Amino acid sequence: METKLNENRDILREIYNKSAEENNERQTIEELYKFIGRLEQALENVSLTKMDSTLDLRIKELQEQIDEKNEKLQEIKSRHSLKNILSRISVLISHYVSLLDIDRKNDGVELDIVNLTLKIASPTSSRSDYLWEVGSGANWMGYHLSVMFALHEHFLSLKHNFVPSFLLIDQPSQVYFPKDVPQAEEIRTFSELASTNDDFNQTRKIFEVSSDCIARTKGKFQIIIVEHAPEITWQGVSNIHLVDEWRNDKALIPKDWIVS
Numbered sequence: 001m002e003t004k005l006n007e008n009r010d011i012l013r014e015i016y017n018k019s020a021e022e023n024n025e026r027q028t029i030e031e032l033y034k035f036i037g038r039l040e041q042a043l044e045n046v047s048l049t050k051m052d053s054t055l056d057l058r059i060k061e062l063q064e065q066i067d068e069k070n071e072k073l074q075e076i077k078s079r080h081s082l083k084n085i086l087s088r089i090s091v092l093i094s095h096y097v098s099l100l101d102i103d104r105k106n107d108g109v110e111l112d113i114v115n116l117t118l119k120i121a122s123p124t125s126s127r128s129d130y131l132w133e134v135g136s137g138a139n140w141m142g143y144h145l146s147v148m149f150a151l152h153e154h155f156l157s158l159k160h161n162f163v164p165s166f167l168l169i170d171q172p173s174q175v176y177f178p179k180d181v182p183q184a185e186e187i188r189t190f191s192e193l194a195s196t197n198d199d200f201n202q203t204r205k206i207f208e209v210s211s212d213c214i215a216r217t218k219g220k221f222q223i224i225i226v227e228h229a230p231e232i233t234w235q236g237v238s239n240i241h242l243v244d245e246w247r248n249d250k251a252l253i254p255k256d257w258i259v260s
Contacts, residue, residue: 085154086111092150093118093143099209100142101176101202104134111147118143137175138202145172145206149213156217166222173203173229200233207234214239226252 078084093109108121110128119128131143148167155163176199210223215238227233234240246252 086113089150089154092153093146096146096149096209096213097142099212100146100205102139102142103136104139109143109146111150118147141172141175145169145209149209152221153213153217156220165217165220166224168224168226170226171228172206172225173199173227173233176200176202200229203229203233204237207237207240211237211239 090108090110093111097109098105104120104123107123110119110121112119112130115130118131120131120134121128131140134140134143148169152163152165152167155161156165207225210225214221214223219239231242231245244250249255
């Protein structure tokens, strides 16, 4: 009996030892699986990190391109900003003013779109004079012509221009022209005409500045002037075409158009 018990103890001890070894083996396998799992996660994290870096680099490249485009856009906006446009128009106005009989033709001119007028730089102070402060019908006429010519020249410089490219002016010489106009047969040259009165010189400048505007706009702009000055007033001035002369019984609107 005692021998049998000893044999059973030996069997149980062997089973226990095997179980312990298997348990250790099982724990080792579990640890190995855990290690492999952590390693796979680490590798995935590394992969994601590399991918994020690539995306981040691409984002930076795109942002640089956006910044470059924005810089060019700002340059375009700057060229077309209201301030720069008004500055350019003011330069054009000053050009036409310099060709006319205006008291302050050498003073800077600024188009004031808020008050719908002009501001003329004062040569003696930092302030500017408004158009109504400079006085004289001749000044006002000259400045108005200059503004109209400058605006149309600007409009025609645009890629898309929706402003009709013509201007109708009725008797711009009215502020100059004398009441007694010599008849055509009494004069032979403009010099003879101008010698009778300096107002004829000032009237001629209106046609000269109109011709200058036509030349500067390369013939894309038409100026229609209805005027009572004789043809000799614009003698020798280019870009001038006499359509007709309406005097006495010959009128702009023919009599046979009038229903009695």
